[in-house]
Amino acid sequence: MARWIGIDYGGVRTGLAYTDANGVLAFPFKTVPTDELIAAIQGLVNEAPCAGFALGIPNRWGVDSGRGLTDSTAPILAFKSQLEKLFPGLEVALVDETNTSEEALRSAIQSGMKKSKRSKKGSVDDVAATLILQRFLIERST
Numbered sequence: 659m660a661r662w663i664g665i666d667y668g669g670v671r672t673g674l675a676y677t678d679a680n681g682v683l684a685f686p687f688k689t690v691p692t693d694e695l696i697a698a699i700q701g702l703v704n705e706a707p708c709a710g711f712a713l714g715i716p717n718r719w720g721v722d723s724g725r726g727l728t729d730s731t732a733p734i735l736a737f738k739s740q741l742e743k744l745f746p747g748l749e750v751a752l753v754d755e756t757n758t759s760e761e762a763l764r765s766a767i768q769s770g771m772k773k774s775k776r777s778k779k780g781s782v783d784d785v786a787a788t789l790i791l792q793r794f795l796i797e798r799s800t
Contacts, residue, residue: 682795
């Protein structure tokens with residue numbers, strides 16, 4: 659089997675997550691500066707067999723229909739194309755990321771993360787990537 663990689667893409671920082679080898683459980687990996695993203699992904703792909711990527715995009719359904727485009731839509735779609743070129747044998751699935759950042763913040767609060775750590779930029783981006791990956795796994799299993 660092979661694992662999946664979840665991506666919460668951002669212009670400055672990007673959160674990464676991955677599944678277990680069976681593609682069942684999602685785990686946060688880390689948040690990286692976006693200019694170091696390809697190297698981080700290449701490291702994950704080289705480390706263990708990879709089935710593909712779950713790339714978060716705001717309101718995927720709006721994108722599919724041509725409505726609901728946001729400022730981040732074009733850069734995310736450009737990054738999707740870049741992933742497809744760099745890893746031609748791996749699937750790149752778009753996953754609706756609506757509210758994942760808010761859910762990640764709530765999760766951090768519930769787990770007891772101190773406010774000073776939560777206020778650091780990027781402190782929950784890897785958790786948001788995990789939520790994106792979990793959504794993908796659920797969609798894929800239904």
